[in-house]
Amino acid sequence: MPNLMRTVQLALKSLMLHKLRSGLTMLGIVFGVFSVIAMLAIGEGASQQAQQQVLQLGATNIIVRSVKPPRETASQQTANSFVLRYGLKRADFDLLSKTIPTVMQAVPIRELVKACRFLHREMNCRIVGCSPEYTDMNHLELAQGRFISDKDRREKTNVCVLASGTADELFQYEDPLGQSVKVADRRYKVVGVTRAREASAAIGGSLSGQDYNQDIYIPLETMRVRMGDLDIDRRQGSFSAEEVQLNQITLRISDIGQVMSTADVIRETLERTHRNGKDYSVVVPQELLKQAEQIRTIFNVVLGSIAAISLVVGGIGIMNIMLATVTERTREIGIRRALGAKQQDITMQFLTETIVLAGSGGVIGVVLGLATPLVFQLLKVLAERFFFDSGGASEFSEMFANLSPQVVPSSLPLAFGISVGIGVMFGLYPARSAARLDPIEALRHE
Amino acid sequence: MSFAAQVIDLEKDYMLGSVPVRALRGVSIDFPHGDFVAIMGSSGSGKSTLLNLLGALDRPTRGNYLIGDRDVSRMTDDELSEIRNERIGFIFQSYNLIPQYTVLENIEVPLHYRSGYPTIGQVEQSRIMELADLVGLGDRMDHRPFQLSGGQQQRVAIARALVNDPQIILADEPTGNLDSKTEEEIMETLLRLNREGRTIIMVTHETSVAKLAKRQVYMKDGVIAGEGVFPG
Known part of the structure; x- marks a missing residue:
């Protein structure tokens, strides 16, 4: 394997050549990672809210009410x-x-x-x-x-x-x-x-x-x-x-x-x-806690899937750009092959580029994700000012106001890992197609 | 007698769309150490195909191609890459420098693909400086290709071709894009390298340039049509 540091430097250099393009491509991953973390944080917040309510009722209590x-x-x-x-x-x-x-x-x-x-x-x-x-x-x-x-x-x-x-x-x-x-x-x-x-x-x-x-x-x-x-x-x-x-x-x-x-x-x-x-009802907070757990799981799966879709879309964006890059840099690939680069070297070069792109997007996404509670707070203030000020608090706005997202620590490495995984998944095809180019054809490419 | 390279009855067929083309129909030629050969011929004569084979960029359909003692004609893709890296230096008509790299980085490229991927150390650094001085670009190491003239770019390419100390230098119309004064300078450099003992194989269609080589080979219809200096 070629020197890793050098390969990464090379990738950065190539990416910096097209700052706007790389930035825009990265954005897909940034938002994907951010939404994974944010969605899980909102889910966690909602579940903690429910748990707290149940705990306030008392986990060892049973409430019987007249109805x-x-x-x-x-x-x-x-x-x-x-x-x-x-x-x-x-x-x-x-x-x-x-x-x-x-x-x-x-x-x-x-x-x-x-x-x-x-x-x-x-x-x-x-x-x-x-x-x-x-x-x-x-x-x-x-x-x-x-x-x-x-x-x-x-x-x-x-x-x-x-x-x-x-x-x-x-x-x-x-x-x-x-x-x-x-x-x-x-x-x-x-x-x-x-x-x-x-x-x-x-x-x-x-x-x-x-x-x-x-x-x-x-x-x-x-x-x-x-x-x-x-x-x-x-x-x-x-x-x-x-x-x-x-x-x-x-x-x-x-x-x-x-x-x-x-x-x-x-x-x-x-x-x-x-x-x-x-004419009575029996409420068991512990049962509610279990229900809340179940709802939370479903909630997380649904939200996570939606976020994952946006990550996949980001990955497709990366693949698209990388395919264009490979076409654009066909001649460079030819030169490198003539100077002794093996197919595997070319694969590594473009794969690293994709991973660096996706990975940096992932890091930015994680940082944004950490700021989820802040972003949410801001949204809340804006929403209260512009949408819910008339006609009193609806049920939705009340739920919204009580919700405070909790960033799940494990979601950070998870989301970052997924972004790198997306880089590998969607980078492999463009990288392989770059490596498979015929050196003679590539050198002749204008 | 040992040869730098040896071509034995080389044939190359390829498909152009659905039409089979016999680009080389049995070429045999020896390149002794320290040779300087100019390959000439009109377009379609097979000289480009021959150069690609000589450069280990492609494998022949039939026949053998030996570089030193190694038969290149049956090598795998990875082995071909190694041969190109270690034994062959390329000089192209259009320089083919990597645009986002500086002069220094361009010269370094072949070093990165050496087998085992050793890091670039002190020895390599000083070699690069030596080569840059040799081609007269010691003071422009941090320039990028677009900041250099055609002649300067070609000299960077020459330095790059020499960095792994190859046995053979393949030059494809090295002066094709240059004015006559720069052409003279580049040819001067190649001649000096040849005097130092390097084998140079050059494709050109300019007689004035070809004349500077030790011998000239004319190709026609995929075979060698003749050898020697053909005036005019």
Whole structure:
């Protein structure tokens, strides 16, 4: 083999002869490599986002929620009653928390949306009846005061904890601690305020997103006593009533390996007690994690393939240019052959040229690829300014805004390797055809 | 008597489209060491074909071609490349320098293709400088071909032909593109090389140039028609 350094120098020299042409040819590979890295980075970002959401729900948790049944079954069930009864019962909670040995902790929740007021300021809040464990399960932190205690539950005291958004809205100038908020004609003393928390995004239809910042937390027992299970909604010309005992039961499982089997047990148990239709749903974050992994794999394969196509297109561009170069430099090939170059020397010369071209394109592509998060950030700013500023945040723009690409380290050598591979693949034919030229013909070439 | 090169009953057929052409019909000629032969003949006489065979750029259909003690006529492509590199120096009518290379780099080219691919060391460097001085281009080593006159380019080609110290120098119309004064200079250089003991085989159609060689060979219809100085 000829001296490698020298061959590379020679290749660089020939490429520098046509800077624009080489640059443009390289561009195909640059964008190919960049898009491979960028696509994988976006895929990784999306998957990490999903993982984070799932982890926020807790990998050892199982969430059982009440679901309003579809209209037809609902009308049969309540043919002679205005009140729609559905969802989880307190009996379910007892059953689940006491009969399944792998359940370590169970937290029941009741939710209602009601108007709350302080002085003249009023807003609609989600009233959450919960227990002290609620903060723990939802990663809530307190900014001021304390959370609801077991004592509050036992004594059914009229106390509440405000979420940060609620506190800001109702208490614009006052310190909320010690004040009272009026909900449904009753006053609740504010004992604490939570710190602001990012809203959890909806996950694939099985769990809707939750904004924790517009909540008021009160003890579950207080809620039952003061508000009851019946929620009556009166509007102009219509009237509806729902009776729900519990909206959600969050179960913490003792061992992460037991989560899936416990979920099956829970499903079977609830199936037996809810024979009149499915008015609940069981969400297992771990299942979601698995689904997210699967989606991520598909996502990566699809995106990667699209990017790979652009690399192949770049490779075809290189091959095209190299074929033209070989024709253009036929005479040079003839001269070299006359001076003693073997076929293999000519092959190496042109192959090296292609590889150097593709390789430098690969390096530039990798550098650009490393800048993917920056480029994406820039795109985000531009997109927000020019496309999404009117009409509020659509679902797409929200997803877009939350997405932050993560460059996968292994994609860098991978993409670079592919670019060099493309160089070899698409360089071999032009190089071979250069080497096979008849030296006499080549020398005569004008 | 040992010869620098020996051609024995050489024949070459090739296809021109679908028409078979007998370009050489049995050429025999010996080149003793230190010979200076001018091959003459009209176009189509087979002199180019003969030169290609002499230059080991092609293989004969029949017959033998010996360079020193080696039979070139049955060699593989790689072996032919080696022979061209080690034993033959080419000088072309149109100089055939590589345009993107400097004078120095052009002279270096045959060194890169030596068998085993040795690196260019001190010995080679000084040899290149020597050759450049010999052809009078020692001060233009970093010029590119387009910055040189025709005569200067041809002298670079001569230096390049000599760099691997070949036994035979093949010159294809070396002065065809040059004015008469430059022609004289180039021929002077070739004659000096011949005096130093190198075998030179030159194709030309100019009698004035051919006269400077030790002997002249005339070709016609693929055979050698005669030998000697034909005036006019």
